Amino acid sequence: MERFNTYVEDNAERFIEELAEFCRQPSISTQNVGLEEMAELVRARLERLGAEVRLIPVADGPPVVFAETSASGSAEDIRLSSVEALTAEASVEPLGQGERTLLIYNHYDVQPPDPLEEWESPPFEPTIREGKLYARGAADNKGNLMVRIQAIEAYRAAFGELPLRIKFVVEGEEEVGSPHLAQFAQENRDLLAANGCLWESGGKDEAERFVIYLGLKGIAYLELRAKGAKSDLHSSYATIVPNPAWRLVWALSTLKDEDDRITIDGFMDHVVEPSAAEMNILEAIPFEEEKIKENFGIPEFIRGLSGVEALKKHLYEPTCTICGFRSGYIEEGSKTVLPSTATAKLDFRLVPNLTPELVEQLLRQHLDRRGFQDIEIAFGVGERSARAPLDTPIAQAAVAAAEAVYGQQPVIYPTMAGSGPMYPLSEALTIPAVLAGIGYPGANVHAPNENIRLADYFEGIRYIGELIRRFGAAE
Amino acid sequence: MERFNTYVEDNAERFIEELAEFCRQPSISTQNVGLEEMAELVRARLERLGAEVRLIPVADGPPVVFAETSASGSAEDIRLSSVEALTAEASVEPLGQGERTLLIYNHYDVQPPDPLEEWESPPFEPTIREGKLYARGAADNKGNLMVRIQAIEAYRAAFGELPLRIKFVVEGEEEVGSPHLAQFAQENRDLLAANGCLWESGGKDEAERFVIYLGLKGIAYLELRAKGAKSDLHSSYATIVPNPAWRLVWALSTLKDEDDRITIDGFMDHVVEPSAAEMNILEAIPFEEEKIKENFGIPEFIRGLSGVEALKKHLYEPTCTICGFRSGYIEEGSKTVLPSTATAKLDFRLVPNLTPELVEQLLRQHLDRRGFQDIEIAFGVGERSARAPLDTPIAQAAVAAAEAVYGQQPVIYPTMAGSGPMYPLSEALTIPAVLAGIGYPGANVHAPNENIRLADYFEGIRYIGELIRRFGAAE
Numbered sequence: 001m002e003r004f005n006t007y008v009e010d011n012a013e014r015f016i017e018e019l020a021e022f023c024r025q026p027s028i029s030t031q032n033v034g035l036e037e038m039a040e041l042v043r044a045r046l047e048r049l050g051a052e053v054r055l056i057p058v059a060d061g062p063p064v065v066f067a068e069t070s071a072s073g074s075a076e077d078i079r080l081s082s083v084e085a086l087t088a089e090a091s092v093e094p095l096g097q098g099e100r101t102l103l104i105y106n107h108y109d110v111q112p113p114d115p116l117e118e119w120e121s122p123p124f125e126p127t128i129r130e131g132k133l134y135a136r137g138a139a140d141n142k143g144n145l146m147v148r149i150q151a152i153e154a155y156r157a158a159f160g161e162l163p164l165r166i167k168f169v170v171e172g173e174e175e176v177g178s179p180h181l182a183q184f185a186q187e188n189r190d191l192l193a194a195n196g197c198l199w200e201s202g203g204k205d206e207a208e209r210f211v212i213y214l215g216l217k218g219i220a221y222l223e224l225r226a227k228g229a230k231s232d233l234h235s236s237y238a239t240i241v242p243n244p245a246w247r248l249v250w251a252l253s254t255l256k257d258e259d260d261r262i263t264i265d266g267f268m269d270h271v272v273e274p275s276a277a278e279m280n281i282l283e284a285i286p287f288e289e290e291k292i293k294e295n296f297g298i299p300e301f302i303r304g305l306s307g308v309e310a311l312k313k314h315l316y317e318p319t320c321t322i323c324g325f326r327s328g329y330i331e332e333g334s335k336t337v338l339p340s341t342a343t344a345k346l347d348f349r350l351v352p353n354l355t356p357e358l359v360e361q362l363l364r365q366h367l368d369r370r371g372f373q374d375i376e377i378a379f380g381v382g383e384r385s386a387r388a389p390l391d392t393p394i395a396q397a398a399v400a401a402a403e404a405v406y407g408q409q410p411v412i413y414p415t416m417a418g419s420g421p422m423y424p425l426s427e428a429l430t431i432p433a434v435l436a437g438i439g440y441p442g443a444n445v446h447a448p449n450e451n452i453r454l455a456d457y458f459e460g461i462r463y464i465g466e467l468i469r470r471f472g473a474a475e
Numbered sequence: 476m477e478r479f480n481t482y483v484e485d486n487a488e489r490f491i492e493e494l495a496e497f498c499r500q501p502s503i504s505t506q507n508v509g510l511e512e513m514a515e516l517v518r519a520r521l522e523r524l525g526a527e528v529r530l531i532p533v534a535d536g537p538p539v540v541f542a543e544t545s546a547s548g549s550a551e552d553i554r555l556s557s558v559e560a561l562t563a564e565a566s567v568e569p570l571g572q573g574e575r576t577l578l579i580y581n582h583y584d585v586q587p588p589d590p591l592e593e594w595e596s597p598p599f600e601p602t603i604r605e606g607k608l609y610a611r612g613a614a615d616n617k618g619n620l621m622v623r624i625q626a627i628e629a630y631r632a633a634f635g636e637l638p639l640r641i642k643f644v645v646e647g648e649e650e651v652g653s654p655h656l657a658q659f660a661q662e663n664r665d666l667l668a669a670n671g672c673l674w675e676s677g678g679k680d681e682a683e684r685f686v687i688y689l690g691l692k693g694i695a696y697l698e699l700r701a702k703g704a705k706s707d708l709h710s711s712y713a714t715i716v717p718n719p720a721w722r723l724v725w726a727l728s729t730l731k732d733e734d735d736r737i738t739i740d741g742f743m744d745h746v747v748e749p750s751a752a753e754m755n756i757l758e759a760i761p762f763e764e765e766k767i768k769e770n771f772g773i774p775e776f777i778r779g780l781s782g783v784e785a786l787k788k789h790l791y792e793p794t795c796t797i798c799g800f801r802s803g804y805i806e807e808g809s810k811t812v813l814p815s816t817a818t819a820k821l822d823f824r825l826v827p828n829l830t831p832e833l834v835e836q837l838l839r840q841h842l843d844r845r846g847f848q849d850i851e852i853a854f855g856v857g858e859r860s861a862r863a864p865l866d867t868p869i870a871q872a873a874v875a876a877a878e879a880v881y882g883q884q885p886v887i888y889p890t891m892a893g894s895g896p897m898y899p900l901s902e903a904l905t906i907p908a909v910l911a912g913i914g915y916p917g918a919n920v921h922a923p924n925e926n927i928r929l930a931d932y933f934e935g936i937r938y939i940g941e942l943i944r945r946f947g948a949a950e
Binding site: 030031111112114115118175176177217219221228229230231232233234235236237238239240241242243245246249250252253256257258260296297298301302305310313314315317319321322323324325326327328329330331332333334335336337338339342343345347349371380381416417418419444445446447448449 | 652721732780
């Protein structure tokens with residue numbers, strides 16, 4: 001892989017500038033900001049790679065960018081921004097069409113950047129400080145997307161033909177729960193056919209060990225809404241006029257107890273305890289809990305949990321989280337107002353058996369039984385959990401590539417604690433998936449000052465190169 | 476009073492324009508917006524009345540506008556904007572210096588106008604629609620202030636000398652709990668000496684009956700604050716990282732039960748049930764509950780209360796109200812975030828014996844006993860409740876004036892459900908007070924589309940004229 005690595009080194013500056021260009025473009029799916037522009041940027045970059053690219057429309061959302069380095073991949077399509085960056089040899093080679101097909105999943109949307117005042121540099125002005133690139137989306141996941149594109153460019157520059165076919169699915173709705181991806185996957189089963197899937201996300205843990213994940217939790221995101229008088233009132237009427245903020249507080253307090261046990265009727269009955277074998281896997285995971293607590297600035301975990309017990313709750317249990325609560329006067333200072341509305345945004349991270357539909361049904365029944373028929377549930381998005389075993393070719397290639405690049409056995413998690421739309425693209429299409437990427441615990445994903453370390457970035461390009469080689473060799 | 480009434484009719488257009496001028500000036504104390512400008516407007520208008528006016532500084536707040544029509548009141552100070560509006564006779568009379576002194580309390584600050592999108596016309600662009608003037612502050616209480624100023628102008632134009640001395644205290648911090656008024660009152664006891672006090676607020680009830688109030692509840696306004704990780708996190712960490720929004724929900728749910736009974740340890744022990752005699756007064760109050768419910772758009776009161784039981788809770792019981800709750804992501808759409816902070820703004824409306832200091836102490840002890848030592852209490856403002864009996868000269872004059880202007884016995888409430896800084900200016904200085912004004916139940920006080928009815932406004936000027944005459948006659 002020496003020619004590959006030399007090419008990456010020679011093009012390092014341009015590679016970072018290309019990532020910065022991606023990060024400069026806001027693409028906030030929850031606010032419908034900049035998505036068309038970002039899809040065009042991704043399309044243009046994939047076309048410069050020589051791939052066939054299509055923007056596939058989805059119902060009322062931003063398009064899916066689909067690309068493939070297929071049989072018909074024509075070398076004359078290669079239009080690099082700096083033409084001299086590709087060797088003359090590479091520019092006349094075919095793109096490659098090995099026996100196996102790798103499906104690469106990424107997304108071009110990002111989370112909203114607020115609270116803005118906590119950013120040390122503006123979220124959409126990528127800034128390098130102390131070897132890190134700070135920008136919304138740098139880690140989640142424009143960095144991962146660009147690493148894969150540039151690794152393919154470097155592989156072709158170094159070796160000419162790719163040893164496999166590659167398909168890209170880059171959607172624009174991951175941060176709002178991928179509402180159209182399941183339908184997209186069903187409608188394009190043949191187009192998406194592949195032998196393995198490389199998912200977005202992943203990276204290093206607190207002790208700098210490379211981590212590979214074999215699955216994702218599901219999610220149900222919804223709002224609970226309470227209403228009172230037809231408009232906000234003077235708070236002196238609180239003696240006799242119902243307060244929706246109190247209604248919502250009382251309703252929420254029945255969903256989870258002070259020990260963080262979810263108390264929605266029947267909910268925990270669906271949660272399966274890990275088997276003895278699974279507990280062994282958990283115990284093999286190095287869990288740097290002191291570093292995690294220090295990073296987050298908390299004295300202890302919930303219930304004072306520690307070690308494998310904390311890890312078990314983290315990976316094998318669902319959550320019920322207040323992501324936002326708004327009612328009445330929320331600015332600085334005082335206002336003596338009786339609110340007319342109250343809204344809580346909840347997300348549930350789901351384990352197998354707990355589907356989003358089931359969660360909504362259990363929640364409705366639970367609230368109704370306790371007299372909270374007035375609390376409206378506005379269902380947002382839902383995703384099922386997905387997990388794959390460790391003995392698939394893609395997982396084996398991912399592990400071997402990690403050993404080659406990082407010089408040690410990777411840590412293997414049965415699932416991430418986070419969610420993603422893996423189910424429709426993997427389990428539903430019987431394509432086993434693996435998550436591996438360039439993140440690290442200080443990346444501030446979904447938070448102010450999101451960043452990646454540039455060293456991780458370039459290691460990540462080499463890792464993708466190794467993965468392509470090993471998975472393509474069909475060993 | 477015919478000359479008085481004729482003068483008011485002749486100057487009606489200018490009077491409304493003068494009120495509109497007051498309402499055009501934002502003066503939002505909780506945001507420190509426009510207070511100096513508003514104090515100057517009040518000073519200028521009182522000076523045009525011929526009063527001696529001083530802006531008295533208070534520690535770190537906006538000044539108190541103090542005015543008196545005292546012995547030294549010189550007629551040449553009168554500088555009306557339309558000079559012809561004052562008769563030649565009136566302009567050479569002294570201001571008046573009868574045996575009694577009336578202390579008039581108003582405030583020149585207003586509540587914030589949000590939510591702005593619910594206003595049908597901009598809050599600081601006074602607009603007349605269907606006989607009503609819409610503007611933030613029109614009812615609470617720039618209208619009441621201007622009614623009193625214009626009534627004095629009309630009285631002097633009609634009769635020359637006033638039959639009493641009048642003092643104005645117009646502060647700029649009422650909507651944030653008058654944090655400096657108690658000290659101001661203590662430091663200026665002699666300056667403020669008076670035989671009766673006319674408080675701001677008051678007006679007509681749901682059945683168009685004029686209402687006189689003899690007191691105000693107290694208030695304690697504070698924030699409860701919970702903290703979690705040092706910054707917002709990806710919500711997948713909610714498995715093990717404490718969520719301050721849940722902490723706050725759990726803590727709040729211990730303060731009041733679903734029947735709206737305040738459950739703070741020891742709190743309700745301080746609440747005195749009304750005596751049999753007081754219950755008789757309550758039963759004499761016509762309580763238009765169906766109209767109230769219709770105005771507010773609610774199907775029923777808390778607990779389904781009705782009649783004298785609802786009124787008793789409304790007037791003789793304290794409240795514990797969530798005025799605002801904020802945590803995490805509160806905009807449209809979804810964001811899967813684990814919040815790092817949660818804040819609830821609470822107000823307690825207080826009855827006698829429940830002082831703000833006692834409330835804070837009981838709340839702290841209650842939370843600590845239940846393991847909520849981590850919940851911070853940030854105390855905002857506090858006011859004690861104040862009540863006066865019905866047999867004082869000012870109350871008797873207020874009742875007689877109401878009979879003369881409104882043609883019927885006023886409804887007499889022992890207290891308002893609302894609060895105000897009456898205690899330091901009345902009970903602490905032994906000046907009995909009465910509340911009477913130009914409001915009505917549809918005034919949307921503290922809410923979008925605040926308004927007064929112009930017919931109430933001009934009746935209100937006549938009412939103040941009658942009150943001056945009767946209280947001044949020392950009958």
